[in-house]
Amino acid sequence: MIIYDRNDIKRVDSWKDESIYVLMDFDRTITNVNSEASWGILSKSSLVSPNYVSERQELFDFYRPIEIDENMEDNLKSSYMLEWWEKHINLFIKHKISSDMIDEAVSNIHVMEFRDGAYEFLSKLNKRNIPVIIISAGIGDFVKQFLIKNNCYFDNIHIVSNFLTFENGMATGISGDIIHSLNKNSASIPLSVKQLISGRSNIILFGDVCGDVKMANDEDRENAFKIGFLDINEKGNMESYKMAFDVVCTNNTNYNDLMDEFGVLGRSNDEI
Numbered sequence: 001m002i003i004y005d006r007n008d009i010k011r012v013d014s015w016k017d018e019s020i021y022v023l024m025d026f027d028r029t030i031t032n033v034n035s036e037a038s039w040g041i042l043s044k045s046s047l048v049s050p051n052y053v054s055e056r057q058e059l060f061d062f063y064r065p066i067e068i069d070e071n072m073e074d075n076l077k078s079s080y081m082l083e084w085w086e087k088h089i090n091l092f093i094k095h096k097i098s099s100d101m102i103d104e105a106v107s108n109i110h111v112m113e114f115r116d117g118a119y120e121f122l123s124k125l126n127k128r129n130i131p132v133i134i135i136s137a138g139i140g141d142f143v144k145q146f147l148i149k150n151n152c153y154f155d156n157i158h159i160v161s162n163f164l165t166f167e168n169g170m171a172t173g174i175s176g177d178i179i180h181s182l183n184k185n186s187a188s189i190p191l192s193v194k195q196l197i198s199g200r201s202n203i204i205l206f207g208d209v210c211g212d213v214k215m216a217n218d219e220d221r222e223n224a225f226k227i228g229f230l231d232i233n234e235k236g237n238m239e240s241y242k243m244a245f246d247v248v249c250t251n252n253t254n255y256n257d258l259m260d261e262f263g264v265l266g267r268s269n270d271e272i
Contacts, residue, residue, distance in 0.1 A: 002261055004247040012202075012225045012264045017128045020264075021197045023215040023224075025184070025207040026136035026143050026161075030118050033208075033231035033252050036111035038138030038146075039088060042097065044111045047104060052095040059087055067181055068232055070210050070240035077211075078182035085137075085162075085180045092164070092171040099166045106145035115229075117255030119152055121265070126154035128268070131197055133189060135215045136161040137181045158193045182211045186220075204264070210237075210244040225264070229253060 024030060027037040036044055040060070043053045063084040066077060125132055132154075136143050140161030147153040162174045179188055186194075203216050203224035208231065216224045228245035230237055231252055241248045249258070259266030 001250045002247060002253060002257060003242070003250070009225060009246050009262075011223070012204075012262070015202045015225075015264055017130055019200055019202045020204060021131040021133065021200045021202075022125060023186075023203055023205045024132060024134050025209075025212045025215070026134050027138050028115075028208045028231065029206050029212075029229055030115060030122075030134070031112050031146075032115040033229070035113050038112070038136070038142040041105055041109060041111065041139070041142050042101070045105050045108070047101045048097070049095060052091060052097075055091055056088065059084060059091075068209065068237075070237045074182060074211070078180070081137075081180040081182045082178060085178045089173055089178070093173070097171040098169050099164075099171075100169065102141055102164060102171075106142055107149075109142065109146055109149060112142075112146055114150065115252070115254060117257070117259065119150065121255040121259060122152055122154065122157070124259070124266070124268070126156045130156065131193075131200070132157045133193060133197075134159045134161070135179070135184045135186075135188060137179050137184055138162065139164065158190075158196075160188045160190070160193075181209060182214075184212065185214050186217050207245075210240050213244050227258065 028035065040056070042048050043056050063080060066072065066080045069077070122132065134143065134157065136159065138161060140159055140163040143159055143161055144153065147157065160179070162179050165172050165175050203220055205213065205216055205224050205226045206229070207213065207215065208229040210228070212228070213221060213226050226245040227247045227249065228241050229249045230241045231250065234250050238248070
């Protein structure tokens with residue numbers, strides 16, 4: 001189901017492709033709600049020890065309900081999320097996760113699937129020369145390889161995420177500051193990508209938690225066309241999502257339906 005107030009989004013009808021760029025979350029936004037998050041890929045493989053799997057699951061069981069609780073105050077939730085990410089990174093170090101293990105896992109990703117229509121949507125954006133910036137709090141190595149494996153790592157796609165670092169083949173942490181689900185914002189975007197979008201003022205944003213709207217700067221957020229996928233705890237989170245997003249999508253809404261519903265998403269570059 002696609003929920004929105006037509007009067008609130010009339011502004012997007014006049015947007016030209018050359019004025020648009022797209023900000024997207026990855027886990028359960030580009031992928032579907034039943035997909036494993038990129039942080040969970042290793043736990044679904046035979047490459048890691050049972051101890052890693054059980055310790056990772058303990059962290060997930062404690063922190064995931066906090067992550068999807070849209071009624072918790074942001075500063076408190078953000079501190080929990082940073083704690084969760086740090087503990088998981090330390091698990092990689094503790095259990096000696098190697099670059100070879102990462103390479104093998106990414107070559108056999110079978111627990112992540114596109115949200116229906118996502119490939120077609122990303123392909124259309126590429127043909128329309130609209131930059132797509134994926135800001136993911138997941139593991140960038142897996143995000144990139146998933147797109148490559150599915151022939152979807154187009155030239156217009158730029159990934160901002162947590163990329164692992166290695167020393168002597170063993171994980172030592174991530175490159176740069178931790179990006180978690182509450183601190184994803186445009187400050188993380190590399191200068192080269194910022195220059196690429198400098199002449200574009202209209203943002204289309206996709207996410208699956210309310211905090212994803214912060215991918216857009218404060219000054220840009222109000223005018224951005226914000227689309228949120230609400231697939232978990234619909235009743236408890238609906239009001240929060242309606243406040244955060246212009247469009248709320250439930251029941252694993254697919255991109256084909258969104259492209260049919262909104263011309264700015266579904267048009268071809270010869271329809272401008």
